[in-house]
Amino acid sequence: MSEGVGDPRLAAEGELSLARLALDDNEVGHAADHVANALATAPSLPDAHAVLAMLLSHPDGGVDLWTVDGEVYVGTALARAHALAFHGEYAEALSLLVSVQGYEPGMAWADVPWVLDSELAAKLDPAELLNVFVQLLKAVPDPCPEELAPGFAPYVQLVRSLVAVHADSGNLLWLASVLTRRLGLLDEATSYAIESERVEPTDRAAIAVGYALRSQGRTDEALAAFERALRYQPGNVAVYADIAGMLGDAGRLDEGISWAERSLAIDPVHDCSLVERHSLLFRRDGAVDDLVAIADLLRLAEPGSHEKQHAAELSDRSRQVWLAGIPDPTEAVINVLDQLLAAEAVSAGGASLTVSALEPPSAFLAFGLAVPGSEVTVSEILPPDPRLPVSLRGSQCRPIETVVWQYDGSVSRPAVAPPGAEGAAAIARVADFGESSGVRARSGWVSVPAAYDHAVLLASTPLEDLLGVLVHPPASPTGAAGDWPGWIRAVQTWACLGIAHHRTDESWVESVRRQVLADLAYGPEDWITESALFALATTAWVDPSARADVAELMGWRLLAAVEAQRERPVTILGSLATVTLATPGLNPDVAALARDILTADDDAPEDQPAGPSAEQPAGRPVERPVEVPKKRRGIFRRR
Incomplete structure (x- = not known):
């Protein structure tokens, strides 16, 4: 194999050489395609952004060199995002970046100068970014595997800057707490959540406090936060289920079962509460019919539905043989x-x-x-x-x-x-x-x-x-x-x-x-x-x-x-x-x-x-x- 084959940077530089040749021939569209290829290969390469700026300044250039109708190529979405940012349309640019991040979360797509610019936060309206960051949270696994965390680091830096500028935004503080918690920044997540509830006392903020404290193993404090959330919204059965699961994780099985049953008294068919109750009963009593009841619930659920998230509860945490695997021979x-x-x-x-x-x-x-x-x-x-x-x-x-x-x-x-x-x-x-x-x-x-x-x-x-x-x-x-x-x-x-x-x-x-x-x-x-x-x-x-x-x-x-x-x-x-x-x-x-x-x-x-x-x-x-x-x-x- 030739030296350099498979090297993303060299591949991107090759695309940029072709882009410059196309520009010399005034083939702006071809040049735009090569820039998109370069960005898809090496998203933070400075030369790629420099050639993109040249295209935006060209008489026949502009944002619409990269359109996002129908099925969209990753490089095209990236190029359009950077082009929008070049013209100051940051909210739409971030939305495109986040969509690419969700498609391939392991890449540092946002590790680019305009996202990392310390002055960007002052140019943004938190209200316009709410949907963008909700979209980002959907892309971040909970918890996020260590190998994916670097791809989300630029967003964390941006959120920190936004919170510093807009410290009175309860929504922004809540988003910051959820994002940092999923990335394992637990002290930071707890601080954001507590401030979010102080600024804007809501069930959502209290739940964020509960989740952050639960992640730190501070069960009693988390329970108090979840109970505050129920005072804000007494009928929120999802919170009851969260409490049941947390107490189960802490080994407090009887308490967890009680919370799940309280939830089912409000909504007898709430899937999370049903699953938590059966899971905790199995862990306490060992009756396999409780695990089978969860399997029945999942079998009847629609593909991609909320219930499918409970598949992990079918695992026997004690790793009992035959439920978890084949026993060793004893002969x-x-x-x-x-x-x-x-x-x-x-x-x-x-x-x-x-x-x-x-x-x-x-x-x-x-x-x-x-x-x-x-x-x-x-x-x-x-x-x-x-x-x-x-x-x-x-x-x-x-x-x-x-x-x-x-x-x-x-x-x-x-x-x-x-x-x-x-x-x-x-x-x-x-x-x-x-x-x-x-x-x-x-x-x-x-x-x-x-x-x-x-x-x-x-x-x-x-x-x-x-x-x-x-x-x-x-x-x-x-x-x-x-x-x-x-x-x-x-x-x-x-x-x-x-x-x-x-x-x-x-x-x-x-x-x-x-x-x-x-x-x-x-x-x-x-x-x-x-x-x-x-x-x-x-x-x-x-x-x-x-x-x-x-x-x-x-x-x-x-x-x-x-x-x-x-x-x-x-x-x-x-x-x-x-x-x-x-x-x-x-x-x-x-x-x-x-x-x-x-x-x-x-x-x-x-x-x-x-x-x-x-x-x-x-x-x-x-x-x-x-x-x-x-x-x-x-x-x-x-x-």
């Missing part, structure tokens, strides 16, 4: 794998390992892929047999048609063909998405609906590929041996979410997607059980017609696991309890049982480390088998 064979890799005790010949009881086949798959050539021997298979579809009280719960694992004794093998190359690649892409997708990293998501929406990319992937990848995972993108367990769990989860998008035109109860996911959930005990149950729960989040059915499927599957746990270890039981609690419309007794499982697990003493110590050799041959002790849990207690 003994994975614990051994971690120890071997940490001790760098894996030889080229693999490892020989004996476990006392059968564990999920996906765990053995992960061990084998991480340590190729390994052998895992199972001492015994305890009843109820985890290789078979689940049973309850000795009888099978439901018929199973789709099975992806088969067993030869204690050795598992895939019961379905590998996925096609295109299908495997599609699933791997979805499972390995990046932060920029707006969802989250590989093993997590911002919210359950976000995970469901991301998986729509697999809606056209053949069902046989979605099933095949469950037991024939594509290569881990990192290539690290220790990443295999997490990668397999991610692939299985996203594949099951892909199945949830299969033939969505079919009614839920008779659908193929329900039949397949239920079969996977009730089939041989495995990590796939967890993934299928999560896909069922996710479907219930987005499809109210599926909720009762999914809640029943979830409840019986958990009960089957509890019964099995009374006789043998069920390594996935904790995860099943957590995914159950992520399911809408649960029977209260099922929800209580799931909570008891997790509470009993939290109260249980730590297991002794399983498998070889870091000092023991793990490569083949091994002097003696490594015996992994059985894991027993206590009897579950009821509340």
Whole structure:
């Protein structure tokens, strides 16, 4: 690549050279186009403004060399703004600049001499600028990311100058407070807001004080300011919702809920208050139906509507697994794998390992892929047999048609063909998405609906590929041996979410997607059980017609696991309890049982480390088998 290619300043100077040549030929219109290009590339370049001044002084020149009718080029809007300022029409010039700032907020479009001129404030009428600065506030994120702040710095300087000249303008002080608060200048924002309320006591000014103090963590003072706002305007339910949210952020959940309920007593359908109430109730009580109620509100809202701003409230701030992402595996064979890799005790010949009881086949798959050539021997298979579809009280719960694992004794093998190359690649892409997708990293998501929406990319992937990848995972993108367990769990989860998008035109109860996911959930005990149950729960989040059915499927599957746990270890039981609690419309007794499982697990003493110590050799041959002790849990207690 030639030196200088891609350098904005050099590109702009090239445009200006062409503009000067066009002027020499009296091609004023062409010259104007090149100046616009230069400004769009390097908006503060002094030579660009000098050539623009030459065009404005030309007999055939003037502001109308750059028109803004219809779809407007950024450079054209900038050139016209500077031309208007050249003629003293500052309000219209600022309006154009602000519109460009909103289009591309990361650029310092206003970092030009006339905006930064300390004398400009005295030439401006605050009343004429009110709409301009309201337009500016729409362009400033709340809060503004650090990388965007420099683009708004010239406006902050202008606002400071305006406040110094027009210190009695309550509107201007209010605007200054909002702008500086969003840019993180909190002391300044608080000062402007307090002065705004002193100059012009209004609910808007008091709210600005409340927001500024809230941003500083001064909750009680902010509450007093919001209460003053309600004295100015008692029926402002938005203020009630703001108070509820602030108190929730301060950990004062009961108080926050009370304020949200007071708001709903005034306006029972106020969206902000509904969302705050449900969000705070979930944070206090942990009942997922409150998050689902928010999801329902958002699902019914019009695109671009006010309600859509509440999407962040669907995030579980505690980062509970399955609501926020995939839990880590707990199997003994994975614990051994971690120890071997940490001790760098894996030889080229693999490892020989004996476990006392059968564990999920996906765990053995992960061990084998991480340590190729390994052998895992199972001492015994305890009843109820985890290789078979689940049973309850000795009888099978439901018929199973789709099975992806088969067993030869204690050795598992895939019961379905590998996925096609295109299908495997599609699933791997979805499972390995990046932060920029707006969802989250590989093993997590911002919210359950976000995970469901991301998986729509697999809606056209053949069902046989979605099933095949469950037991024939594509290569881990990192290539690290220790990443295999997490990668397999991610692939299985996203594949099951892909199945949830299969033939969505079919009614839920008779659908193929329900039949397949239920079969996977009730089939041989495995990590796939967890993934299928999560896909069922996710479907219930987005499809109210599926909720009762999914809640029943979830409840019986958990009960089957509890019964099995009374006789043998069920390594996935904790995860099943957590995914159950992520399911809408649960029977209260099922929800209580799931909570008891997790509470009993939290109260249980730590297991002794399983498998070889870091000092023991793990490569083949091994002097003696490594015996992994059985894991027993206590009897579950009821509340």
